[in-house]
Amino acid sequence: MRPAIWIQWAILQGVPRAILSIQARRADPLARLLVGPQRGGDPLTLIEQIRARGQVNRTPFISATADHELCRAILRDNRFKVTNPANMGLPRPITWLIRRTDPQLPNPAEPPSMLQVDPPEHSRYRHPVAHAFTPRAIDKLRTRVIEVTNELLDRLASSRHPDLVADFAGPLPAEIIAEVLGVPEEVRSRMLDRGEKGAPLLDVGVSWKTFRRAMDSLQEGDKEFSDHIDRLRREPGDDIFSHIIRDGNLTRRELTATAVLLAGAGFETTVNLIGNAIVLLLQHPDQLAMLRDNPELWPGAVEEVLRFDSPVQMTSRTAGCDLELAGQHFAAHETVALLLGGANRDRDVFAHPDRFDITRANAKDHLAFSSGVHACLGASLARMEATIALQALFERFPDLQLTGTPTSRGLTTLHGFRHIPVCIASTAVGHGNAR
Numbered sequence: 001m002r003p004a005i006w007i008q009w010a011i012l013q014g015v016p017r018a019i020l021s022i023q024a025r026r027a028d029p030l031a032r033l034l035v036g037p038q039r040g041g042d043p044l045t046l047i048e049q050i051r052a053r054g055q056v057n058r059t060p061f062i063s064a065t066a067d068h069e070l071c072r073a074i075l076r077d078n079r080f081k082v083t084n085p086a087n088m089g090l091p092r093p094i095t096w097l098i099r100r101t102d103p104q105l106p107n108p109a110e111p112p113s114m115l116q117v118d119p120p121e122h123s124r125y126r127h128p129v130a131h132a133f134t135p136r137a138i139d140k141l142r143t144r145v146i147e148v149t150n151e152l153l154d155r156l157a158s159s160r161h162p163d164l165v166a167d168f169a170g171p172l173p174a175e176i177i178a179e180v181l182g183v184p185e186e187v188r189s190r191m192l193d194r195g196e197k198g199a200p201l202l203d204v205g206v207s208w209k210t211f212r213r214a215m216d217s218l219q220e221g222d223k224e225f226s227d228h229i230d231r232l233r234r235e236p237g238d239d240i241f242s243h244i245i246r247d248g249n250l251t252r253r254e255l256t257a258t259a260v261l262l263a264g265a266g267f268e269t270t271v272n273l274i275g276n277a278i279v280l281l282l283q284h285p286d287q288l289a290m291l292r293d294n295p296e297l298w299p300g301a302v303e304e305v306l307r308f309d310s311p312v313q314m315t316s317r318t319a320g321c322d323l324e325l326a327g328q329h330f331a332a333h334e335t336v337a338l339l340l341g342g343a344n345r346d347r348d349v350f351a352h353p354d355r356f357d358i359t360r361a362n363a364k365d366h367l368a369f370s371s372g373v374h375a376c377l378g379a380s381l382a383r384m385e386a387t388i389a390l391q392a393l394f395e396r397f398p399d400l401q402l403t404g405t406p407t408s409r410g411l412t413t414l415h416g417f418r419h420i421p422v423c424i425a426s427t428a429v430g431h432g433n434a435r
C-alpha cells in the first residue's frame, strides 16, 4: 500500500506544499497562513493582510476571503461545492490516478465523510446522525458531562501543577464522544492518540512524514471501528452510534467514515474550545471577575470565545459553475478558502473585533460552527460541554493561574493549545461542582 499512499500524498499534499512554500517565501500572506504558524508567522496578522487586499484575495491557485457576509453567503449557496479533486476540475489523468491509488480509508477529509460530500448524497449521511442526536440523547449526555467534569476536578484538586489540556480540556470531550460512539473503555486512549495523528489531515500541504503517520492511524482506526460496528450490530447499546447503525441504512465503509468523523469532530474541536477559553479568561481577569459575579453570563462567554479564538479557523468551497455572488465573479472550479476565524473578526459585523468582551450582544453571529448544509451537527453538545466544564473549573479553583506560556498545537485549520501549565493554588473551593 505504501507506493499508493505516496502517490496520494504527492498529488494531494506534496505539490500544493511545494507551491505554497514558494509563494510563502515571496511573502504572499495567504500562502504564509496556509503553511502554518511555525513556518508562516502570526495568523491574525496574516488574516488582516489578506483582508486588506479586498473582499476576495485571489492567487493563481486559490482564493480566500475573511469577509463575514461573503463567507456566510458562499457556505449557504448550493452552487458552491465541497473542495475535492472531482469538484476542482483537475485534469482527467490526475483524477484517475487519485481514484486508482485511493487506500479507501475513513479519512474525514475525503468522501464518504459527510464533510466532503455534496447534496443530495450528503443528506443520506447527515440525516441518520442528525436524527440520532435527539433531545433525550443530548440530555443523557448532559448528565454524563457533569459526572465526568466532577471526576476530573476531583483529580485536579490533588495535583498542584496540572496541564489543563491533558488533565481537563482533553479527557472531557474524549469521554463524551466515546459515550456517543459506545466505545469500550480500552479503546478510548487509542482513539485519542489517533485523533492527534489524524488532525493535520485538515490542513493543506502536510509533510510526507505527517501524512504517513496519519494514514497509519486511519488504517488502525478502520480496523478497530469495523470490529466495533460488528459488535454493536450483534449487541446494540443505547448509545447514539448504535441508533445510527440500526436506522441509518449505511454500508460498513460509510459507517466507519461516520464514526471516524464523529470521533475527530467531537474531540479535536471541543478540546480547543475549552483550552482556548481557559487561556483567554486567565489572560482577561476583568472578564473572569464579571463571570464570578454573574454566572448567567457563561453561555455568552462561550460564544465570545468561539468568535474571538475559533477552534476551526477555516474551511473551503469550490465553485460548481461560473457564478456571481455578492458582486464578485467566481469561475467554475475556483476554490475559495473561507477564513472563519477572520470572518469572526470582521469589523462590519463585530464592533471592536479585537476586544474580548463576554457581554458582546451579537457574539453568536460568529461562523465558528460554519453555516449552510454542512453546519456543525455537534454545536449544541460542544456548547453544553464547554459551559458546564468552564463554569465548574473556575468556581472550584478561583485562584487558577498560568505558570508558563501555553504551547500551541501548531496546526493551521484547528486552533488550540497542546499544553496549558497552571497552578491551582491552595484555595480550592469544595462546593464548586458542575451541576
Ligand code: HEM
Pocket: 114, 115, 116, 126, 129, 177, 180, 261, 262, 265, 266, 267, 269, 270, 273, 310, 311, 312, 315, 316, 368, 369, 370, 371, 373, 374, 375, 376, 377, 378, 379, 381, 382
Ligand atoms: C467547539 C466545537 C466544535 C467546532 C468549533 C466545530 C466546528 C465545525 C465546523 C466549522 C464544521 C463545518 C465545516 C465546513 O463547513 O466545511 C463542522 C461540521 C461537523 N461537526 Fe463540528 N464542531 C465542533 C464540535 C463538534 C462535535 C462535538 C461534534 C459531534 C459530536 C461535531 C460533529 C460535526 C459533524 C458530524 C460535522 C459535519 C457536518 C456536515 O458535513 O454535514 N462537531 N463542525
